[in-house]
Amino acid sequence: MKIMPAWFWFSAAALIVLLGPFVLAGGALLGEVPRIDWSVLWQDRYLHAVMRFSLWQASLSTLLSVGLAIPLARALARRQFTGRGILLRIFSVAMVIPPIVAVLGIVVVHGRQGWVNEILRNLDWSAGSYLYGLSGVLLAHVFFNLPLATRIVLQRMETIVPENWRLVDQLGMSSWQHWRYLEWPHVRAVLAPVAALIFALCFTSFAIVMSLGGGPKATTLEVAIYQAVRLDFDLPLATMLSLVQLLMCGAILLLGLRLGRPADISHSLALVQQRPDARRAVGKYVDALLLIMGIALVVLPLSGIVLAGINSKWLTVLADGQLWLAAWNSLWVACLAACLCLFMAWGLLLLRRHTRHRWPWGASVLEATGMVTLVVPALVLGTGLFLALRNWVDVFAINLYLVLLVNSVLGLPFMLRVLTTPYLQLDSQHDRLCQSLAMQGWQRFKLVEWPVLRPAAGLGLAIVAAFSAGDLGVVALFGTPDMKTLPLLMYQRLGSYQAESAAVTAVVLLALCLLVFMLFERGIGGRRA
Amino acid sequence: MVDVLDMQDLQVQQGDNLFCFSGALVEQGCTALMGASGSGKTTLLNTLAGFVQPVAGDLLWQGQSLLGLQPAERPFTSLFQEHNLFAHLTVADNVALGIDPGLRLNEHQRQQVEQAIEQVGLAGMGQRKPGSLSGGQRQRVALARALVRRQPWLLLDEPFSALDPGLRQDMMALIDDLQQRHQLSVILVTHDPQEALQLASEVMFIAAGGVYWQGQGDDFLQQQKPLIQRYLGALS
Known part of the structure; x- marks a missing residue:
């Protein structure tokens, strides 16, 4: 028998870890299919409202985020001002702020007792309660996705070579003409995938809709799935909802991918092009307004979190053992999920490299694998695993391991986005050289791949770890009173009107997320990051 | 003088x-x-x-x-080593930008563009995109634009x-x-x-x-x- 090389076993192990949960969950969900009462889908008014709201809020969120991101990215591209670097830094961490923490920040700014109302009251006017429902969900989604879209568009604009800028300058083009001939053709390529990504993220949004939505008027499919499993224990209904969500979300994502290629997530070079249109006066005012808007939508809620955390409950909360137990749980789950995710991503990339000539279509399979997890929402996967395992083990006893597994799988698209381009670039540059020097396997990894890919791997680990540490999705399904993570603890405190201790917990959670982010980004990625 | x-x-x-x-x-x-x-x-x-x-x-x-x-x-008109053209515009449009950066040309100006393209030896290629040209041809397009700019x-x-x-x-x-x-x-x-x-x-x-x-x-x-x-x- 032919002995398989080491990479084969590595990739195979990665594939098993990756596909295992899908096969288990998928099998379990299929088992429920015969018991589904499909007529509900056509007749139930509540369900229709939920589907409509899911689509409506996701479309609006996408439109707002991308629509505002384009002019904001333009303003950032052409202005150099004090604090620009910090603003970009904040934009890049906004992505990994736990949704539940962001919700708190938004409540602090926009709630009934929030800053906006406070200011309006001083002017003898009140906006009243505008937060809960669609507007709150939109505010939160824009908080997350405006920075994401802005960064990707900005990065894309920064790939425009200086010669092109000099050219349009010499041709005397107006700012509108720059946009039309230079920026739009560049930016267009990333818009469809970004919009699709944001749509998928908003469509499957859970924690935000749970806390700021509610009622038939503001419930998404994801929340309905949670309610079906955790509250009603109606598994056929949950399965049906999962399938509906998979179909709707998958179709949108596929459409987005067809229209363009996914953007890479990487470090933004803080480089400002000397842009010719920076000199014009009107643009200066417009850009200032846009930047203020960006700060109001993103930075204000963030500072709201920190300010709310400074309250009289500080000591009581910190002295509570429950908090530290939950923090510890979040920490190890996050770190292990990130490492497991890197393992899977590396296995997939290895597989792609070694099978490149034999199966050229492997590339698209790999890309699809990365995307599948975006379509399969956390709760669907969690529900499936729950169904598959409940007859074999006590699901609630191993809940944190399940959370770990699901989070690592869900983090895969982000990891792949960070890692794929540098990996393939390295491969195309050095593959022949490595082959001629007979550098294989471990040697090649140690001497060539790891040193070059460290920054990308560090960033990928950082994103996945921070995102797992703050995740409130799967854990809401599996959490038990004595096996909690920090986000779950915070959600419960928020729900039981302990606003002050929830705020302190939020600060601890935020600190934890930033800590694991920096730990991986700097520690693994090296100082260059 | x-x-x-x-x-x-x-x-x-x-x-x-x-x-x-x-x-x-x-x-x-x-x-x-x-x-x-x-x-x-x-x-x-x-x-x-x-x-x-x-x-x-x-x-x-x-x-x-x-x-x-x-x-x-x-x-002045500059000609760089690379990146002189917009990849998504045709040769003729790339040249025409030298006359009007908004591409609003009258008949006479269109003829100027045509002539310039001819002068640099690319007659008949006006509707091609830069991607289908060789490096030398691309530089010729840029030269044609320099000509219509009349600097x-x-x-x-x-x-x-x-x-x-x-x-x-x-x-x-x-x-x-x-x-x-x-x-x-x-x-x-x-x-x-x-x-x-x-x-x-x-x-x-x-x-x-x-x-x-x-x-x-x-x-x-x-x-x-x-x-x-x-x-x-x-x-x-």
């Missing part, structure tokens, strides 16, 4: 380097700008075109200072260094032809002394942070100044 382009102690800061350029260039001829890598050749071109602002000194043309003018208002000065920043030797010869012949036909003044940055002397009557040698030597092309090769000797190396 022959107009001159007059650099008066033009000081430019680039990173840690401070350059100071002085000298005059006579119109209607080709001047080769030579010097080692990093000596400031491209910096000088960028300063002339207005992409880089000098910190002191003045730049005069026809007795007027150019420093307050935007790049589009200056009498007296053409700034060439190593425009042929990415081309094969044969193609390079063709392009130089084309530049020579266009220069005489349209009475252009050309400033050519190049690494290749032979290329320089074939096209240029004048040489401006950049070294030690400024214009180190300026004179007739024929004299350049005979120069005994140490920096020029070192630059020319085996050639002399």
Whole structure:
């Protein structure tokens, strides 16, 4: 028998870890299919409202985020001002702020007792309660996705070579003409995938809709799935909802991918092009307004979190053992999920490299694998695993391991986005050289791949770890009173009107997320990051 | 009267380097700008075109200072080594941008574009996209745009260094032809002394942070100044 090389076993192990949960969950969900009462889908008014709201809020969120991101990215591209670097830094961490923490920040700014109302009251006017429902969900989604879209568009604009800028300058083009001939053709390529990504993220949004939505008027499919499993224990209904969500979300994502290629997530070079249109006066005012808007939508809620955390409950909360137990749980789950995710991503990339000539279509399979997890929402996967395992083990006893597994799988698209381009670039540059020097396997990894890919791997680990540490999705399904993570603890405190201790917990959670982010980004990625 | 382009102690800061350029260039001829890598050749071109602002000194043309003018208002057209074209626009549109940056052309102007494309030897290729052209053809398109812009000065920043030797010869012949036909003044940055002397009557040698030597092309090769000797190396 032919002995398989080491990479084969590595990739195979990665594939098993990756596909295992899908096969288990998928099998379990299929088992429920015969018991589904499909007529509900056509007749139930509540369900229709939920589907409509899911689509409506996701479309609006996408439109707002991308629509505002384009002019904001333009303003950032052409202005150099004090604090620009910090603003970009904040934009890049906004992505990994736990949704539940962001919700708190938004409540602090926009709630009934929030800053906006406070200011309006001083002017003898009140906006009243505008937060809960669609507007709150939109505010939160824009908080997350405006920075994401802005960064990707900005990065894309920064790939425009200086010669092109000099050219349009010499041709005397107006700012509108720059946009039309230079920026739009560049930016267009990333818009469809970004919009699709944001749509998928908003469509499957859970924690935000749970806390700021509610009622038939503001419930998404994801929340309905949670309610079906955790509250009603109606598994056929949950399965049906999962399938509906998979179909709707998958179709949108596929459409987005067809229209363009996914953007890479990487470090933004803080480089400002000397842009010719920076000199014009009107643009200066417009850009200032846009930047203020960006700060109001993103930075204000963030500072709201920190300010709310400074309250009289500080000591009581910190002295509570429950908090530290939950923090510890979040920490190890996050770190292990990130490492497991890197393992899977590396296995997939290895597989792609070694099978490149034999199966050229492997590339698209790999890309699809990365995307599948975006379509399969956390709760669907969690529900499936729950169904598959409940007859074999006590699901609630191993809940944190399940959370770990699901989070690592869900983090895969982000990891792949960070890692794929540098990996393939390295491969195309050095593959022949490595082959001629007979550098294989471990040697090649140690001497060539790891040193070059460290920054990308560090960033990928950082994103996945921070995102797992703050995740409130799967854990809401599996959490038990004595096996909690920090986000779950915070959600419960928020729900039981302990606003002050929830705020302190939020600060601890935020600190934890930033800590694991920096730990991986700097520690693994090296100082260059 | 022959107009001159007059650099008066033009000081430019680039990173840690401070350059100071002085000298005059006579119109209607080709001047080769030579010097080692990093000596400031491209910096000088960028300063002339207005992409880089000098910190002191003045730049005069026809007795007027150019420093307050935007790049589009200056009498220059630049040709870079690469990235001279918009990949998503046709050849004709890329050329037409030189007449109107919003692509609003009348019939007469459209004919001008057509003519320019013909003059650079690309007749019939107006509707192609840059992606389907060779490197040499792309530079020809950029030259055609330079022609329709009708600016007296053409700034060439190593425009042929990415081309094969044969193609390079063709392009130089084309530049020579266009220069005489349209009475252009050309400033050519190049690494290749032979290329320089074939096209240029004048040489401006950049070294030690400024214009180190300026004179007739024929004299350049005979120069005994140490920096020029070192630059020319085996050639002399």
